[in-house]
């Protein structure tokens with residue numbers, strides 16, 4: 001049995017739809033009522049445990065640092081970098097407490113694309129159609145005061161957001177040089193850090 005996904009428009013199986021719902025539920029748990037700064041990433045990772053809002057209970061119980069984003073991020077775990085940039089202490093705290101503190105600060109993390117990409121699709125920045133869907137989400141759902149988009153591949157997305165009237169800017173992505181510094185500066189300009 002196949003279905004058309006509301007998120008990516010692809011013909012998908014039931015597992016894809018279930019994972020999309022779980023991804024939305026994970027994020028909703030830590031979504032601020034009013035979003036001051038929307039931190040925009042490009043594409044959800046194919047591995048749910050690497051999602052920004054994944055609460056990696058098992059990993060932490062095993063005494064390991066949560067694996068979220070470590071492969072993608074030269075500067076370390078993205079959640080740690082974001083927390084440090086907005087002066088949220090991460091030391092000794094379980095991941096869900098850090099995510100809750102990020103929420104209280106008014107920050108929400110979302111993906112420009114709603115669904116993970118197949119290998120073929122992952123090589124291109126969001127398409128015009130994907131950007132249009134993001135603009136609808138931004139306008140009618142997120143309503144952020146500021147948008148900071150990670151990575152050069154989201155430049156066209158940021159331009160579209162600006163044209164739609166959002167205060168948006170681009171900063172270096174986790175796999176680009178001086179990411180933590182670039183993110184910190186962008187967040188200070190929004191007033192959240």
Ligand SMILES: [Zn+2]
Nearest residue numbers: 005007008115
């Ligand atoms: Zn999808």
